[in-house]
Amino acid sequence: MRACLCAAIAWNGGAAWAQATMESVVGESRLPAMRDDVSSRSDDSAKQRAGLIDWGPVTVVGRGWDRLNERMEEATGVRLGLAYTLSFQAATDGPGDRSGAEGDLDLFAAWQIMGKEDGTNAGAFNLNAQHIHRIGQVAPANLGSELGAIWGTSDGIGADESFPIVQLYYEQWMFDDRLMAVVGKIDTTNYVGTNRFADDTLYFMNRAFSSDPAINYPGNGLGAVLGWQVTDRIIVGGCIADANGVETEAGFHTIEAGEFFMAAEVGLTLDIEGAGEGNYRLTAWRSDEAEDAELPEDYGFALSVDQEIGERAVPFFRASWSDGDATGVSAVVGGGLGVEGLMGRAEDTVGVGVSWGSSTDDDVEGQVVSEVFYRLQLARSVQLTFGAQVIANAPDLESEDAGGETVGVFEARLRITF
Helix, strand or coil: CCCCECCCCCECCCCCHHHCCCEECCEECCCCECCCCHHHHHHHHHCCCCCCECCCHHHHHHHHHHHHHHHHHHHHCEEEEEEEEEEEEEECCCCCCCEEEEEEEEEEEEEEEECCCCCCCCEEEEEEEEEEEECCCCCHHHHHHHHCCCCCCCCCCCCCEEEEEEEEEEEEEECCCCEEEEEEEECHHHCCCCCCCCCCCCCCCCHHHHCCCCCCCCCCEEEEEEEEECCCCEEEEEEEEECCCCCCCCCHHHHCCCCEEEEEEEEEEEEECCCEEEEEEEEEEEECCECCCCECCEEEEEEEEEECECCCEEEEEEEEEECCCCCCEEEEEEEEEEEECHHHCCCCEEEEEEEEEEECCCCCCCEEEEEEEEEEEEECCEEEEEEEEEEECCHHHHCHHHCCCEEEEEEEEEEEEC
16 A cells, blocks of 8 residues: 555644644644645634724625625535735845745535534535736746745745645545545645644744655645544544646646555654643655656655644644655754734734755755744734745855845735635
């Protein structure tokens, strides 16, 4: 069996959807919430959080949308969500373009067709259609290559899209929500090597923290996922996906090649007295040579840890190793701290992280990246984030023409949800 296990154990605990146990149209999961699945995104869009400003045009529209959505869900079982994220980054130096911006409009839909009255053993179709538009010549996801960095200063695909269906899958929970099965067009970053703060629309933007530069994630494509809660603390799971997946294409023409990305993951959830809950994940993955994607065979391992310390502080640690033939990154090690609910504001979050990574190019020194951000809940449906990155020893920055070995990247992000 070539399929692998990858636990849907992204993270849990906290105020925002990204830290909450999944309460989606498919019911409350006994597995910790997936990092970026459609059901959770629908819940995120529906939440009205206490912001610095209680009322505003977005709030008024949002409440009208909520009432319409509630009626539709009651009548049909369908829940819709909308989110718009505007991201901007500007670098202090570099050989290429030094700024990037883009807007990302997402439509989420989840349609429950099965399930018990108590919400367990539910099944639902999930859809995500996306429109991305660059503002200027470079998207933030492509800014890293302009600066000569080993990996990106932001996650994402870095290309314009006009509402392709980027996720479309069926999700079924069984055995009182101890077993989860997913099949369809999926995003493997939702299930493999996840972390509590791994989301560039909510937390860190640099790929060292928002994703994993050492894992050869394919583009969204056809695949399947299986997650099993073995005990109250141990979760294992598996996934297999088209190694030639492209977010803007259906994928039926490439799945026939039989070239796959596979991963196996085991997760441990601990509740430490006096500290809080933590998630510990160990991942093994392999990707076949992908002819259409023009990527060689690759494989590797990853460790991801996030552990609550009290009610607000959440330290995290990540380490990855890969053969690096496809990613160009042989190792990444990093960690940091996220603090939630500062100054009595439950929805505000601050984070700081430091990461080191090595390239497969022997002529390139190890790269060190640090990032800090503050996310302000500006209004009930509006979040505003400011942050900065420092990239040391990026390859092209070592030349005299580039102006030195270190570059700073300033960033801002506005997110509106309905």
